[in-house]
Amino acid sequence: MSRIDRWFTNWTRSVARRSSRRSFLAQLAAVVVGGSTLPLLPVARAQGNAKAPAPDEPDASKAAGDPGECDYWRHCAIDGFLCSCCGGTQKSCPPGTEMSPVTWIGTCHNPADGKDYIISYNDCCGKHVCGLCYCHRNEGDKPEYFAARSNDINWCFGTKSIVYNCSTAIVLGVATEK
Amino acid sequence: MKRWLILVLCTAFVLVRPGLAVVPVEKPGQVEHLPQPFDAHWAWVGDLVLERMSLIDLDDGQFLGMINGGYGTMAPLFPKTRNEIYVPGTYYSRRSHGERTDVVEIYDAPTLSLVGEVVIPPKRSTSRVAQAHAALSDDDRFIAIFNWTTGTSLSIVDIEQRTLVGEITTPGCSLVYSAGPRRFFSICGDGSAFVVTIDDSGHELSRLRTKPFFDPRADPITEKGVRIGDKWVFASFEGAAHVIDVSGPEIKFDEPWSLLSDEDRAASWRVGGMQHLAAHQATKRLYSLVHRGGPDTHKVAGEEVWVYDLASHRRLDRIKLVNPGISIMGFPIDLGRNWVWPFNELPNWLLNTLAPANVHFIQVTQDDRPLLITASEYTGSLGLYDAKRGNFLRRVMPTGWTSDLLLTPWGGRDN
Known part of the structure; x- marks a missing residue:
């Protein structure tokens, strides 16, 4: 074994004695968190912008x-x-899930044509939570006693299972009043 | 002689050398019980990802135990008169599908062991909001569970007899709050309250719908009210405090008052968060989580807690919050703990100074040296403050992977 090999072996053993797996993971996590604040390189995202834009959007x-962004x-x-991140799209559920027939609605402004639209946020149900692209916006949201406007x-009602997977955002029509 | 001396010394060294002491044999099968009595500084912390509530000793940061609750958010009920915990839950026979069974699970509090259950109609409401989906009558006898199938009702359980009594419809009204030993109320879409009284067998005795006490379109109250004695306090999106007095035979509404001054509104201060109100029973103090933001920010994380005297409506204190801390998958990000002073203080200083407070949940312990607890929904860490003086004390982590409802049921009353 060369001198460098021996030094490296001794050093790694020394580090292993002084540090625990727990602290290593903590510091690794810190690097991950810190890294997440740095400007992102132009790597491909799983969803990306692969799908063609809808007309008038x-x-x-x-x-x-x-549709993969919270600011959509x-x-x-x-x-x-967002179902767009979970195998579905903004208007369809991921494979193997079931779209809830009842839902809450919002009124959103489309900057492309300057009109307000009624949006139906049908949940997709029957598989456990997707866990990707969490989005929490509350324009016009009301408490639960105002059910039709509560997000x-x-x-997941009227479906075989109430287990929630993700949410769509389907255009129901142009809003006449907001 | 010299050889004998060496032999004696070697024998003595072997006998007294601590490194060669043998670890005593241990008995398999031991399970911990919670030390008694229950402590005021033990807090329950929800975790949506791990589907549980964890019991944390706030004084030493120890993780004491946990309870599960089936699918969705959890909000256990804690009786004053029995060492039990009641947890409404929803289960599927094949985890995400199959036959649905809704239950009220009964845990023995000292052991956190499941000791029983009452099966209820499989239509319990599940929601991102954990609060106000079940309520325990003031004498600990009955539990009302809120059902939502686009129609609304309450399932009534006699928890002493451990039986389902029946169902009471609450047309157009949602959620459930306790209002006496035989009375519950719900909040209706027109801004009124729906009051139900039950008899000693748990069946409906009377029902009435009050006049609207707030305008749900112009300025709705949130679901996240807190009870101080016989008064329920709700906050509206625009910062009005609506107080419902449940002390008498008829429930009454106090004159609404404002949590925000004109100067506060001019500076864009608003109430908001997922558990944005807390109360200290003995001092009748109300704690309100606030942030600076515009309309529709009623669930946004808070940056300060404002403290009010419930009797005078006077604001007593403003507590500036710091970030509750960061943990990832149960590992605390506690850099610097083993660094040399003063560098060991640097990570905490950076967190306190640069990171946003990002607090979604607050709670207060009920003892005479109360702690204000804060949590963010994105991490399993707690921030602790002196609830009387407002100074930040320390962080406690990890409590789980995420945080949800905070509950402090013990201490400050006869458990």
């Missing part, structure tokens, strides 16, 4: 036009995990 390269224009009153209620 904002530019899909901007957050207001990207339809998400103004959403509370949950806190688990809206």
Whole structure:
């Protein structure tokens, strides 16, 4: 064994004696957290902008036009995990889940055409929570006793299971009053 | 002679050398019980990801135990007269599907062991809001569980007899709050309260709908009211305090008062958070989580806690909050703990100074040296403050992976 090998072996053993797995994980986590605050490199995201923008919607390269972003224009009153990040889209559920037929609604402004739209936030149900792209916006949200405008209620009703997976944002029509 | 001396010394060294002491044999199968009596500084901390509530000793940071609660948010009920804990829950026979069973689970408090259950109709409301989905009558006899199937009702359980009594419809009204030994109320979509009284068998005796006491379209109250003695205190989105007095045979509404002054409003201060009110029973102090923001920020994380005297409505204190701390998957980010002074203080200083407070939940312990507890929904860490003086004390972590409802049921009353 060379002198360098011996030195490196002794050093790593010394570190191992002085530090625990717990503190290593804590410091590793700190690096991860710290790293998350740095500007992100242009790596591919799982969802990305691969899907073609819908007609009359904002530019899909901007957050207001990207269904995978919390700032997407339809998400103004959403509370949950975005189906666009979970195998579905803003208007469809991920495979194997079931869309709830009843839901809460919001009224969101589409910057592409300057109109307000009624948005139906149907939940997708039957698989456990997706856990990706959590988004919590509350424009027009009301408490639970005002059910049709409450985004806190688990809206997996009329489905085989009330287990919540993710939320869609479906255009129901142009709003005549906000 | 010299050889004998060496032999004696070696024998003595072997006999007294501590490193060679043998670890005593231990008995398998031991399970901890909670030390008694229950302590005022033990706090329950919800965790949506791990689907549990953890019991944390705030004084030494020890994780004492936990209870599970099935699918969704958890809000256990703690009777004053029995060492039990009641947890409404929802289960599927095949975890995410299959047959649904809703229950009220009964835990023995000193051992945290499941000791019984009452099966209830499988339509219990599940929601991101944990509060006000079940209530215990003031004499600990009955539990009302809020059902939501787009229709609304209460399931009534006789928890002493451990039986389901029946169901009471609450048309157009949601949630449930205790209002006496045989009375509950719900909040209705038109801003009124729906009051239900039950008889000694748990069946409906009377029902009435009050006049609206707030405007749910212009300035709704949040679901997250707190009870101080016989008064329920609710806060509206715009900072009005609505007080419901449940002391008499008829429930009454005090004149609303404002948690915010004109100067506060001009500076964009608002109430908000997921558990934005807390109360200290003995001093009748109300704690309100506030932030600076615009309309529709009623669930946004807070940056200060404002303390009020409930009788005079006077604001007594403003507590500036710091970040409750960071943990990732149960590992605390406590850099600097083993560093040399003064560098060991640097990470905490950075966290206190640069990180946003980001507090979604607050609670207060009920003893005469109360602690104000804060938590963020994104991490399993708690911030602790002296609730009387307002100074930050320390962080406690990890409590779990995320944080949800905070409860401090013990101490300050006869348990």
